[in-house]
Amino acid sequence: MYAPQRHEEIVAAARRAGRVEVNGLADQLNVTPETIRRDLAALERLGKIRRVHGGALPMAQTEPEPSLLDRLGLHSDAKERIAARAILELPPQGTVLLDSGTTTLAIARAMPPEVELEVVTNSVAIAAVLTDHPGLAVHMVGGAIRQRTGACVGHWATDALERLCIDVAFIGANGFSPSRGMTTPDEAEAAVKQAMVASSRRPIVVADSSKAYQERLHRFATIDDIALLITDDELDDEAAAELAAASMEVVRA
Numbered sequence: 627m628y629a630p631q632r633h634e635e636i637v638a639a640a641r642r643a644g645r646v647e648v649n650g651l652a653d654q655l656n657v658t659p660e661t662i663r664r665d666l667a668a669l670e671r672l673g674k675i676r677r678v679h680g681g682a683l684p685m686a687q688t689e690p691e692p693s694l695l696d697r698l699g700l701h702s703d704a705k706e707r708i709a710a711r712a713i714l715e716l717p718p719q720g721t722v723l724l725d726s727g728t729t730t731l732a733i734a735r736a737m738p739p740e741v742e743l744e745v746v747t748n749s750v751a752i753a754a755v756l757t758d759h760p761g762l763a764v765h766m767v768g769g770a771i772r773q774r775t776g777a778c779v780g781h782w783a784t785d786a787l788e789r790l791c792i793d794v795a796f797i798g799a800n801g802f803s804p805s806r807g808m809t810t811p812d813e814a815e816a817a818v819k820q821a822m823v824a825s826s827r828r829p830i831v832v833a834d835s836s837k838a839y840q841e842r843l844h845r846f847a848t849i850d851d852i853a854l855l856i857t858d859d860e861l862d863d864e865a866a867a868e869l870a871a872a873s874m875e876v877v878r879a
Contacts (some may be wrong), residue, residue: 705834749778801839803839
């Protein structure tokens with residue numbers, strides 16, 4: 627295999643998995659680790675990947691964000707486990723915020739019938755799910771609705787969030803990494819998520835392990851801004867250790 631072919635394989639693998647390892651690539655492409663390291667150095671100079679200890683990460687992706695319907699069936703088992711673990715973080719009383727997204731939608735569906743809380747959301751789908759819950763007072767954050775995600779965004783949403791004091795917020799992310807923090811591809815949603823983090827006493831990011839080391843265009847929080855990351859048990863030990871070393875508390879459900 628010629629170097630340009632290897633480079634295409636390496637970039638594609640990094641984008642699929644979110645991270646590639648030198649030794650794994652060497653075995654896969656039947657070359658030496660030294661060759662892979664030279665390939666990674668060349669790809670980093672071209673802006674295709676970013677080297678990290680032992681491997682590389684893809685650069686920030688700008689391809690179209692999948693719609694809510696497209697994401698509903700993806701990693702559904704992992705999202706249900708994350709939701710079940712997130713329920714343990716509910717306050718005994720007070721206010722909870724649910725960001726838009728399929729993982730937070732799973733949390734809404736997992737709400738125990740006995741809880742009594744005030745819930746704030748910017749998601750049309752989540753508001754619809756929770757409306758009939760007997761113990762919840764549901765508040766909808768207004769704004770323009772993004773068709774792709776069903777999220778209310780814009781200054782109406784950010785202005786409303788600035789006036790709120792939330793006990794626990796569950797916030798989705800399209801990517802997370804130790805160096806870049808929490809990211810999402812849409813600027814308007816990033817602004818709303820940032821306002822959610824600022825308005826909450828305990829901001830919790832809920833994201834399945836496929837989002838690990840994904841770096842989308844807009845950062846809405848650093849590692850230090852988030853109290854807890856709840857993900858699934860497919861997140862490998864090395865990634866969990868790197869997040870912990872960056873002072874991120876991580877729970878793998």
